[in-house]
Amino acid sequence: MFILNPQSGIPIYRQLQEQVRRMVASGQLKPGTPLPSVRDLALAHAINPMTISRAYSLLEAEGLLERHRGKPMTVASQPRGNGATPKRLEQIEAPLDHLVLAARQLQLTEGEVVRALRKKWSESDD
Amino acid sequence: MFILNPQSGIPIYRQLQEQVRRMVASGQLKPGTPLPSVRDLALAHAINPMTISRAYSLLEAEGLLERHRGKPMTVASQPRGNGATPKRLEQIEAPLDHLVLAARQLQLTEGEVVRALRKKWSESDD
Amino acid sequence: MFILNPQSGIPIYRQLQEQVRRMVASGQLKPGTPLPSVRDLALAHAINPMTISRAYSLLEAEGLLERHRGKPMTVASQPRGNGATPKRLEQIEAPLDHLVLAARQLQLTEGEVVRALRKKWSESDD
Amino acid sequence: MFILNPQSGIPIYRQLQEQVRRMVASGQLKPGTPLPSVRDLALAHAINPMTISRAYSLLEAEGLLERHRGKPMTVASQPRGNGATPKRLEQIEAPLDHLVLAARQLQLTEGEVVRALRKKWSESDD
DNA sequence: GTGGTCTAGACCACC
DNA sequence: GTGGTCTAGACCACA
Numbered sequence A, B, C, D: 001m002f003i004l005n006p007q008s009g010i011p012i013y014r015q016l017q018e019q020v021r022r023m024v025a026s027g028q029l030k031p032g033t034p035l036p037s038v039r040d041l042a043l044a045h046a047i048n049p050m051t052i053s054r055a056y057s058l059l060e061a062e063g064l065l066e067r068h069r070g071k072p073m074t075v076a077s078q079p080r081g082n083g084a085t086p087k088r089l090e091q092i093e094a095p096l097d098h099l100v101l102a103a104r105q106l107q108l109t110e111g112e113v114v115r116a117l118r119k120k121w122s123e124s125d126d
Numbered sequence E: 001g002t003g004g005t006c007t008a009g010a011c012c013a014c015c
Numbered sequence F: 001g002t003g004g005t006c007t008a009g010a011c012c013a014c015a
Helices: A014-027 A040-045 A049-062 A089-105 A110-124 B012-025 B039-044 B048-062 B089-105 B111-121 C012-024 C038-045 C051-061 C087-104 C110-123 D012-025 D036-047 D048-063 D089-105 D108-121
Strands: A067-068 A071-075 B067-068 B071-075 C065-068 C071-073 D065-068 D069-075
Touching: A014 A049, A014 A089, A014 B089, A040 A049, A049 A067, A049 C051, A067 B048, A071 C071, A089 A110, A089 B012, A089 B089, A110 B089, A110 B111, A110 D012, B012 B089, B039 B048, B048 B067, B089 B111, C012 C051, C012 C087, C012 D089, C051 C065, C051 C071, C087 D012, C087 D089, C087 D108, C110 D089, C110 D108, D012 D048, D012 D089, D036 D048, D048 D065, D089 D108
Parallel strands: none
Antiparallel strands: A067 A071, B067 B071, C065 C071, D065 D069
């Protein structure tokens, strides 16, 4: 259900956190939907339960998930007012910024970058 | 000369390292060109000199820079053969991968992402 | 500097979190002030460093503390816009609600409760 | 009859336990009075019957309630001597302590706190 | 069955 | 020196 790569340099709990955010933003996880239990996820990915739990707790603090004692965590029914559920396009701001900065410093042209993007996109078509 | 942002989450030494790599790859820094001294850069950006030094040392180890006793470091005249100076397009692989992954998980379309990219690009026109 | 009681039933990291919030709200900790290092606090209170770290991380996520790599954490200079630094009076809302509910269910009078409060207050005068 | 809030952070069984204690202490529940059945309460509040049962059992262990086979539990006729039915004022000790600690750490004055208390009190007037 | 808390200890990244 | 991440394992609280 999630793609977690311990080698990637990015902390595991943060990978999970981002993916849940994206799945909520894209509607793949709807309000009320229960998330996989900490133990299940931990087992499935051979990862320490605390690491999973950490991601879930942070998401709860963000207001994106809700805890119901004794039951699995669920997607929050009404995201808190502080803009807890960012728009989908806002969520690629950071990687976009990163890409544009790098490309400009390499003095690439807009066309070259767009072409490279389209290529990567079709390669990732599965 | 360089854009270093201590808040960005990306380690400072790595920001510097990448930017030097890009400027060499794009020809803005040519073989033989001297780099700013560690002290100057540190002062100019209010950053610990050890941090600058670390970036330079890593670039030297890569074969991209050369150290000459008593003189400032320079861009290496003939970059080593171990792929030290990758093609320019290869240098945006990482940010591209990151972007495509995020966008697909958000179930964005290729068109939306390209449009967002073009927008960011023109915004960064200075 | 802080009062941490492992026996109190309230999680240690949460006790610390609340006390920092209060000290910031009351001005005892001013923007820019460095906090005790994780290791120092852990040693001083014979508590696992991770427990301290957890409180600090949550406070950072709240926007109340700032991380500066390699240096101790500090009180955030400009608390984030989402009302990260609640007014002092707002911070006793929860215990007040609790008290009033209990008192009313016990059918105590306002006078009795105020008198009990004043008594407790002077007892805690040190 | 009872106010049970699953969201409040305080365990449900404990909320119930405290409220029964208070209603006995204040005379709203007199010795011999039958309590609502576990099933009824559970249904009315959409709460797991085991949770209700747990509160009742703890109150029975305290000596505040009595169990009669086949009949509903009742308020104990002569509460046991181990301080089972504390004075009413003693029952707000805990919330009072909590409030005073928080207020002092926030460097509020006695006047401010009393004023806030009076305000809350009148607001809860129904 | 769920999640929460804490520990002890190892290792890493950064400055 | 600073904080961050992860693990393994124990124990608790709640429904």
